[in-house]
Every structure is written in C-alpha cells, then in structure tokens.
Amino acid sequence: MNSATATAELRRPTDWKGSAMQNRIRRRYAAERRFKLLGLLSILVSAAFLAFLLVTMIGNGARGFTQTEIRLPVDFPRSSLMLDPAALAGFGADAALAGADIEGTTAAAADAAFGAGGARLLSDGAWLSVRDAIKRDPAILRGKAEIWVPAATAIDLAAKGNAAPAAEAAYGKLQKADVVRTGFNWTFLTRADSTDPTLVGIWGALKGSLVTMFVTLVLAFPVGVFAALYLEEYAPRNRWTDLIEVSINNLAAVPSIIFGLLGLAVFLNFMHLPRSAPLVGGLTLALMTMPVIVIAGRNAIKAVPPSIRDAALGIGASRVQVVFHHVLPLALPGILTGTIIGMARALGETAPLLMIGMRAFLASPPGGIMDPATVLPVQIFLWSDEVSRGFVEKTSAAIIVLLVFLLAMNGVAIYLRNRFERRW
Amino acid sequence: MSILAILFLVLGLGFVAWFAARAKAAGFQPENGIRPHSRPGHHGWYVALWAIVPALIFLAVWANIAPGLTMAAAIESPAGAGLPSPGMERSAILSEVRGLADGRIQGGFYPKAQEMLPAYKAARMRYGIAGASLALILALAGGTYAFTRLRPDFRARTRVERVVMIGLLVASLIAILTTLGIVASLLVETMRFFSKVSPVEFLFGTSWSPQTAMRADQVGSSGAFGAIPLFWGTIFIGAIIAMVVAIPLGLMSAIYLTQYAAPAVRKWLKPILEVLAGVPTVVYGYFAALTVAPAVRSFAVMAGIPGASSESALAAGLVMGIMIIPFVSSMADDSIAAVPQAMRDGSLAMGATTSETIRKVLVPAALPGVVGGVLLAVSRAIGETMIVVMAAGLAANLTANPFASVTTVTTQIVQLLTGDQEFDSPKTLAAFALGLVLFIVTLLLNIVALRVVKKYREAYE
Numbered sequence: 001m002n003s004a005t006a007t008a009e010l011r012r013p014t015d016w017k018g019s020a021m022q023n024r025i026r027r028r029y030a031a032e033r034r035f036k037l038l039g040l041l042s043i044l045v046s047a048a049f050l051a052f053l054l055v056t057m058i059g060n061g062a063r064g065f066t067q068t069e070i071r072l073p074v075d076f077p078r079s080s081l082m083l084d085p086a087a088l089a090g091f092g093a094d095a096a097l098a099g100a101d102i103e104g105t106t107a108a109a110a111d112a113a114f115g116a117g118g119a120r121l122l123s124d125g126a127w128l129s130v131r132d133a134i135k136r137d138p139a140i141l142r143g144k145a146e147i148w149v150p151a152a153t154a155i156d157l158a159a160k161g162n163a164a165p166a167a168e169a170a171y172g173k174l175q176k177a178d179v180v181r182t183g184f185n186w187t188f189l190t191r192a193d194s195t196d197p198t199l200v201g202i203w204g205a206l207k208g209s210l211v212t213m214f215v216t217l218v219l220a221f222p223v224g225v226f227a228a229l230y231l232e233e234y235a236p237r238n239r240w241t242d243l244i245e246v247s248i249n250n251l252a253a254v255p256s257i258i259f260g261l262l263g264l265a266v267f268l269n270f271m272h273l274p275r276s277a278p279l280v281g282g283l284t285l286a287l288m289t290m291p292v293i294v295i296a297g298r299n300a301i302k303a304v305p306p307s308i309r310d311a312a313l314g315i316g317a318s319r320v321q322v323v324f325h326h327v328l329p330l331a332l333p334g335i336l337t338g339t340i341i342g343m344a345r346a347l348g349e350t351a352p353l354l355m356i357g358m359r360a361f362l363a364s365p366p367g368g369i370m371d372p373a374t375v376l377p378v379q380i381f382l383w384s385d386e387v388s389r390g391f392v393e394k395t396s397a398a399i400i401v402l403l404v405f406l407l408a409m410n411g412v413a414i415y416l417r418n419r420f421e422r423r424w
Numbered sequence: 425m426s427i428l429a430i431l432f433l434v435l436g437l438g439f440v441a442w443f444a445a446r447a448k449a450a451g452f453q454p455e456n457g458i459r460p461h462s463r464p465g466h467h468g469w470y471v472a473l474w475a476i477v478p479a480l481i482f483l484a485v486w487a488n489i490a491p492g493l494t495m496a497a498a499i500e501s502p503a504g505a506g507l508p509s510p511g512m513e514r515s516a517i518l519s520e521v522r523g524l525a526d527g528r529i530q531g532g533f534y535p536k537a538q539e540m541l542p543a544y545k546a547a548r549m550r551y552g553i554a555g556a557s558l559a560l561i562l563a564l565a566g567g568t569y570a571f572t573r574l575r576p577d578f579r580a581r582t583r584v585e586r587v588v589m590i591g592l593l594v595a596s597l598i599a600i601l602t603t604l605g606i607v608a609s610l611l612v613e614t615m616r617f618f619s620k621v622s623p624v625e626f627l628f629g630t631s632w633s634p635q636t637a638m639r640a641d642q643v644g645s646s647g648a649f650g651a652i653p654l655f656w657g658t659i660f661i662g663a664i665i666a667m668v669v670a671i672p673l674g675l676m677s678a679i680y681l682t683q684y685a686a687p688a689v690r691k692w693l694k695p696i697l698e699v700l701a702g703v704p705t706v707v708y709g710y711f712a713a714l715t716v717a718p719a720v721r722s723f724a725v726m727a728g729i730p731g732a733s734s735e736s737a738l739a740a741g742l743v744m745g746i747m748i749i750p751f752v753s754s755m756a757d758d759s760i761a762a763v764p765q766a767m768r769d770g771s772l773a774m775g776a777t778t779s780e781t782i783r784k785v786l787v788p789a790a791l792p793g794v795v796g797g798v799l800l801a802v803s804r805a806i807g808e809t810m811i812v813v814m815a816a817g818l819a820a821n822l823t824a825n826p827f828a829s830v831t832t833v834t835t836q837i838v839q840l841l842t843g844d845q846e847f848d849s850p851k852t853l854a855a856f857a858l859g860l861v862l863f864i865v866t867l868l869l870n871i872v873a874l875r876v877v878k879k880y881r882e883a884y885e
Contacts, residue, residue, distance in 0.1 A: 039680025255807025348704025
C-alpha cells in the first residue's frame with residue numbers, strides 16, 4: 001500500500017509551471033547571464049588595459065615629438081667670438097668652427113638677452129644650433145642675428161604645462177616677450193642618444209635596429225626556409241629527424257634571455273666578435289627567430305596539396321624541381337607571413353641584446369655591422385632608467401615609434417595573408 | 425686586397441661560369457635520338473658550384489690562418505729581432521703593430537711597433553696577394569675542370585641536386601647545433617661556477633648577495649650565492665601572481681569568444697588579444713614601472729600594509745599576468761575547440777543551459793589541454809625578463825607579501841652580466857648557473873605540458 005503511493009508520487013509529472021520549478025529555472029537563467037557577463041568582462045579588462053596603456057603612452061609620448069625653442073638674438077661683431085667669415089668659406093671650415101668658443105658666445109648672448117641666468121633657459125646643446133646657423137650662412141657673423149635654439153628641459157616642460165612654478169614663471173616671461181615657439185621636434189627623429197633630454201634622438205637606435213634586423217633576416221630566413229623544406233619534404237623518418245624536430249620545438253620555447261647567454265658565451269667570449277656590434281645582435285636574434293620561421297614554414301608547406309607534387313612528379317620533374325618550382329612558390333606567402341611575425345618579435349626583443357652589450361651610450365648612429373650600436377627597445381630601456389624628467393616623454397615617444405613599426409609589420413603580414421594565401 | 429674584394433671576384437667568376445656553361449649546354453644536340461640528360465641551367469649551376477665552392481672553402485680557411493702567418497713573417501724579419509720574450513709586453517707590441525697597420529691606432533706607444541710596421545705591412549701585402557691568387561686559381565681550375573666534363577649525357581642535375589640536399593640538411597642541423605651550443609655554454613660556465621661556489625650552497629642557500637663580501641672565509645669570497653630567494657621570487661611573480669590574473673581572465677576570454685560572441689563581435693574583440701600579445705615586453709615593463717607600480721604602492725600605503733615598496737612583486741606580476749592572457753586564451757581556445765561536438769550537443773539536448781554545458785562538460789573535458797596550456801604559460805612567465813627587470817626589485821627577500829620587493833632569476837642574470845666585470849669572477853659565472861636552472865625548468869615544463877596536451881588529444885581522436 002505504502003509503496004504504491006510512493007510509486008504514484010514518483011510517476012507524477014514534474015510541475016513545470018509550479019513556483020518551485022519556475023524559481024529554479026529563473027535561477028539557472030540568472031546564472032547563465034552572470035556567466036556570460038563574466039566572460040565579456042574579462043575581455044573588456046584586457047581591452048581596458050590595452051586602451052589605458054596606449055593612452056598613457058600616446059599622452060606622454062606626443063609631447064616628446066614637440067620641442068620648445070627660444071629666439072636668441074646674437075650680436076656677433078660685439079661678442080667674444082673670434083671667427084672670420086672668410087675662414088668658413090672653404091677647406092678648414094670645420095676646424096675653424098671647432099676652435100671657436102661658440103658655447104661661451106651663446107651663453108653670453110642669452111645672459112644679455114634674458115638677464116642674468118639667461119643661459120640656464122637654453123638647452124645645454126643650444127650652441128649646436130648656433131654653430132649650425134653659422135655653418136649654413138657665415139654672413140650672419142657680420143651683424144646681429146636671431147637664431148632659434150632649443151630651450152632647457154624645465155622651460156620645455158613648462159611650455160607643455162607640466163613643470164615647477166619657477167619654470168612656469170620664466171616661461172611666462174619668455175612668452176610675454178614673444179621669443180618662444182613650440183614646434184615639431186625634428187631633432188628627435190634625426191639624432192642619436194645624448195645626456196640632455198632636449199637633444200636626444202632615436203635615429204641612432206632606429207638605425208641600429210634596422211641594421212640588426214637586416215643581419216637577422218639575411219641569416220634566419222634562408223636557414224629557416226631550407227630547414228622547413230628539408231623537414232617537410234625530404235627528411236626520412238628516423239631518430240635524427242626526430243632530434244631535429246625536438247630541438248626546433250624546444251628552441252621556440254626557450255626564454256629569450258638564454259639566447260643572450262649563448263651569444264655572450266659563444267660569439268663574444270669564444271669567437272671574439274666585437275661587443276655591442278649589430279653583427280652579434282643579429283646572429284643572436286637569428287638563432288631565436290629561426291625556429292619561428294621553420295614552424296611557420298612547415299605549416300605553409302604542409303598546406304600545399306599533395307596533388308600538386310604528384311602532378312609535377314608525374315610529368316618527370318625531380319624531387320628538387322618539384323619543391324623549388326612548385327611547392328616553395330605556393331608556400332611562400334605563408335612563409336613570409338610567419339617570417340614577418342618572427343621579425344616583429346625580434347624587433348621588440350630586449351633581454352638578449354642587453355646580454356651582448358648593446359646597451360652602450362652612443363652619441364652617433366652605427367656605420368656598419370661591426371660598429372657599436374644600440375637598438376630601439378634597448379634605448380627605451382636605457383631612457384626609462386634616466387632620472388631627468390625630460391626623459392619620460394622621450395621614452396614614451398620612442399615607444400610610439402617602436403609600436404608604429406610593429407603595427408606596420410603586422411599589418412603587412414595580415415595583408416600578405418589575406419591577399420596571397422590560397423585555400424585549397 | 426681585402427677578403428671581401430676577393431669574395432666578390434670569386435662570385436663574379438661563378439656568374440661568368442654559369443653563363444658560359446649554360447650557353448655550351450644549350451647547344452647540345454640530341455645524340456642517336458636521346459635528348460641531353462640535364463637542362464642547360466643545371467649544367468650552369470654545376471660549373472658555377474665548382475668555381476665557387478672550393479674557392480670559398482679556401483677563403484674561409486685562409487681568413488683564419490693569414491693573420492697568424494703575416495705576424496710570424498714580421499717576427500722572422502730583421503725588424504722583428506730583439507722583440508721581448510713571450511709575455512704581456514710582446515703581445516702588446518704585436519697588437520699595436522696590427523692596430524697601426526689597420527689604421528685603428530694613430531700614434532704608437534712602443535717604438536718597436538713602429539720599427540716592425542713596414543715589415544708587417546710588406547708581409548701582409550705578400551700574403552694578401554698570395555691568398556687572392558690562390559683563391560682565383562682555385563676558382564678558375566674548378567670551373568675549367570667542371571666545364572670540360574660537360575657532355576650531352578653528363579648527369580649535371582643529379583650532382584647539383586645532391587649539393588642542394590646537403591645544403592638543406594646543413595640548414596636543419598643548425599637547430600641541433602644551437603641547442604648543443606646553449607647546453608654546452610651554460611654547462612661549461614656553470615661547472616666553472618661550481619668550482620668556486622658549492623652547488624649545495626647555490627641551490628639551497630637562502631642568502632643572495634653577489635655584490636658584497638658576506639663572509640671572509642667563503643669560497644670565492646665575493647658574496648653569498650644562495651639562490652632560494654631568487655627561485656621563490658620567480659615563482660611568486662611568474663607562477664602565482666601572474667597566473668592568478670591570467671588563468672581566470674584568459675579562460676573566460678576564450679570561453680566568451682568561442683561560445684558566446686557573435687561572429688561580428690568576435691571579429692572586433694579577437695584582434696585586441698592579438699595586439700596585447702604583440703606589444704614588446706619592454707613596453708610592458710615601462711608601463712609597469714611608470715604607472716602600475718606607483719599605483720600599487722599608494723594603494724598599499726593607503727591600506728596600511730607594511731613593507732610597501734615601489735618595486736612590488738604585485739605590480740610586476742599583474743602586468744605579466746595581462747601579458748600572458750592572450751597566450752592562455754589561445755591555448756584554452758584550442759583545447760575547448762578539440763572537445764567533440766557530440767558532447768556539447770548531448771549536454772544541451774538534456775536541457776542544460778550554455779553556461780552549465782561549459783562548466784560541467786566542456787571545461788572538464790578540456791581540462792588536460794588547459795592545464796598543459798597553463799604550464800606553457802608558466803614557463804613563459806618565469807623566463808620573462810624585461811617586466812621584472814624594470815618593475816621588480818633587486819632585493820632578494822623571502823617574503824609572501826605581494827607589496828614587498830622580491831627579485832627573480834632573470835632580473836639577477838641581467839644585473840650580474842651588465843656591469844663591468846672580469847669574465848671569470850663568480851659573480852658573472854653565477855648568471856650562467858641561473859641561466860642553466862632556468863633552461864632546465866622551462867624545458868621540463870614544456871616537455872610535461874606537450875605530453876599532457878598530446879595525450880589528451882589522442883583521447884578524443
């Protein structure tokens with residue numbers, strides 16, 4: 001009797017319309033919504049971080065591309081500068097300029113124009129602008145001239161609304177006299193490192209990066225492509241091939257700083273190649289980039305359908321001809337995409353280059369692959385360590401330049417992928 | 425004549441050889457109705473290779489032995505008499521001679537060097553001419569020999585292709601060489617380090633201070649090399665704080681992108697993660713040091729937490745976690761995509777909501793893949809250098825306070841190797857020992873992770 005009631009109880013259909021079930025379903029739907037929201041939120045956290053990072057960098061860095069200049073009146077005939085315009089006409093001009101006390105003249109002119117302590121309103125390198133002006137037109141030595149020279153860091157920051165009250169006041173006075181202007185900072189794009197933040201430029205580091213990347217590309221691309229071709233097309237299945245595959249996959253996962261240690265021990269201490277040279281940097285980065293190219297290359301080669309190989313073999317091509325006339329051209333867009341992505345990674349790499357000494361202070365861009373050089377990310381690292389406040393915006397500006405390059409490279413990679421990659 | 429000029433001459437000869445051979449081969453007529461075995465281009469390459477390769481090998485050898493021969497000749501010359509016996513002074517003079525001859529040094533310090541300069545220059549001239557002519561003779565001889573062998577039935581293609589195959593094989597062997605190079609260089613330097621500091625002290629000591637002498641009686645007597653605080657700092661930042669940030673965010677991002685987001689939304693959100701993965705680490709490091717670290721510190725001060733440092737573990741770990749998100753997300757994406765559709769359909773058909781299906785079916789089924797991905801992410805985080813160099817401190821503290829300063833293995837490697845140090849001090853060698861530990865740990869993590877992922881893939885195939 002009892003058990004019969006129990007069975008009946010069990011068999012009673014679920015009351016979906018009942019409040020208990022309705023509540024349960026509501027709870028489950030609420031949980032569903034919460035879960036979905038959580039997923040969206042976690043993506044938005046990444047997006048917010050990225051946006052914050054970019055806004056901070058652009059906010060700081062945009063100011064690094066501008067430069068405050070002061071119009072400096074110089075009365076050459078009455079200055080202490082003993083420089084004959086005729087001496088600057090031809091040969092020996094550089095020697096004459098180097099011998100003249102332009103620095104003192106500039107400081108004296110600033111004191112005369114802006115009162116005592118006027119020289120402190122100008123950048124330490126203001127005299128370089130005066131020298132360049134004289135070089136451009138020696139005739140100005142015969143009379144009074146007005147030359148635009150870079151302002152000191154404090155004035156520069158004041159012009160950008162970011163400085164101590166004293167500098168603000170000095171800037172206000174200059175503004176009233178209408179002798180300041182803020183313009184695009186060409187110096188930043190054309191000069192190399194300097195100890196004065198108003199005089200630094202990234203061209204030195206950028207050129208170092210380009211030379212290093214060139215060495216990397218020349219070494220890593222052929223080796224990577226050949227290794228990928230060998231492994232995909234010719235390698236017999238044996239223990240040696242496995243060993244090669246395992247080492248390539250491991251190399252792709254080895255921390256980059258280990259490559260720096262390798263470069264230091266092998267290229268510098270064993271082979272005695274010059275320290276800080278783009279050649280060594282390029283070699284080190286090539287070892288790091290090669291596995292990326294091999295892996296991307298193998299995927300691209302794998303994607304070429306076997307029917308193409310069969311067709312070529314069928315009409316009498318040799319295996320080398322099949323690969324070099326048919327497989328490689330068809331896989332090339334994929335290989336290039338992978339290469340560009342690997343090169344972009346190498347361009348942003350810092351740690352291994354610190355190990356091989358590409359962190360020297362260099363006031364001039366490198367002339368070749370054996371000259372001491374530094375690269376863009378290392379320059380950013382070095383500037384980030386500087387105490388002077390003027391370097392903050394220069395660091396961010398350098399980061400913007402680096403990001404623009406990376407963005408451009410990735411853009412090219414995406415374009416190549418979309419334009420040339422074929423789906424078989 | 426410089427090596428570079430000879431190189432271009434040899435390459436030019438190869439170019440000429442290629443054209444000459446190709447022109448000759450193009451003139452081959454079928455014999456008895458049988459066409460020539462190889463195409464003209466193959467004949468061209470065959471002769472060009474014969475012209476270039478032996479000469480290049482000779483030049484490579486010559487570039488290495490010529491300076492020694494030149495110097496020996498200069499020492500043998502009458503001007504080289506009266507040199508001091510082998511030692512510091514002799515090698516200083518010799519290197520000055522070399523510098524003067526290359527134009528690297530202007531005025532000399534040793535009069536003896538000036539004296540030897542003409543003899544050295546003459547010897548260099550002699551050997552330069554000898555090397556150049558030998559290389560050119562080799563190139564000509566090789567090219568001529570190969571050229572005379574060309575016949576319609578000569579199998580040039582087979583030979584050229586054999587060379588191509590050797591080239592491909594050599595290219596792929598470079599990977600093995602690199603791995604061997606890493607292992608050998610790390611091992612050799614580490615052995616030298618362990619001859620000065622005992623491995624037990626290095627691996628289990630808790631005091632790290634390589635800069636100053638801690639105890640006078642210590643081996644190496646230049647500091648304490650107990651690396652436990654470094655290992656802890658690395659694990660704390662890379663494997664704990666970073667993963668606390670990266671695992672939930674990465675996993676949820678992957679789930680949202682693959683299970684919920686409409687294709688149009690995904691098209692816009694996915695590139696955000698890709699951009700995040702492409703930002704160079706030095707930029708993350710700068711951001712961590714400039715913005716995140718001060719914020720973390722002022723938060724800690726506000727909350728009254730003791731030991732707050734502006735180089736906190738938390739700042740570095742947080743930023744590193746964000747950096748790792750795309751990596752975790754893409755690994756989770758792959759493993760969730762690998763779960764058979766039937767399991768998902770089955771769960772949905774039973775009336776489970778999407779989130780219930782994900783939490784109770786998809787994620788448990790994909791768990792091995794996710795775990796493998798997390799292990800790979802950890803191996804990446806502990807090898808990461810720039811963020812910790814710029815945002816984490818140098819003080820080797822054994823602390824679990826995330827607002828305090830800790831240091832990591834990679835920070836210390838950079839720190840130890842970027843000073844002006846003689847190369848065999850224990851301080852410099854310690855960097856290689858740390859590098860070896862890092863290499864072994866990341867290698868093990870990768871091997872385990874790949875094995876886990878592979879096993880799990882096989883389970884569903």
